[in-house]
Amino acid sequence: AQSVTQPDIHITVSEGASLELRCNYSYGATPYLFWYVQSPGQGLQLLLKYFSGDTLVQGIKGFEAEFKRSQSSFNLRKPSVHWSDAAEYFCAVGPFWDMRFGAGTRLTVKP
């Protein structure tokens, strides 16, 4: 069965610093991988997705993620974090109709 592990429960970065959020997955075939963001009181918004092809995926709001099959990872990155990026980030694996989410990483941005 597919599953996702997000090793970091909470990360704090300074505004303007780079960010990397880790995601490791378990999936029997070529995975569908997603990153979602959830701001307080809001629903989840899709940042980016990987189905196949280029392993470096560009998303919205300046985010990107790299699929590494050998490491079963799909880490999310952003070169320069803005205060508005403070939120909860979820990695998910599986087709759209059967996504399994990780427990999330809460991002705090220091001024």
Added chain:
Amino acid sequence: EAGVAQSPRYKIIEKRQSVAFWCNPISGHATLYWYQQILGQGPKLLIQFQNNGVVDDSQLPKDRFSAERLKGVDSTLKIQPAKLEDSAVYLCASSPWTENYEQYFGPGTRLTVT
């Protein structure tokens, strides 16, 4: 384009009471999902509808949870009777179809069972 609407946004009930949540998906979206998000965890799929038919309800605790989607549009999720462990945010999402289509999430209903 209006997003997915959910109501109420917050609900506090006592254990053994019943509660219902309502979801209005994006117009024209055939697929509707209900998720349960317990504090500190990622969302867990409870049930998926395609139009007004159930596609997957394998993770729905059917002894106390029920859901319907009349006329293939709005949906309601009911809990009867509620338990303390049902305290969570209940998210509704919709998509045009199931195959490789993004799900659009509503803001959720936060349920507290005391």
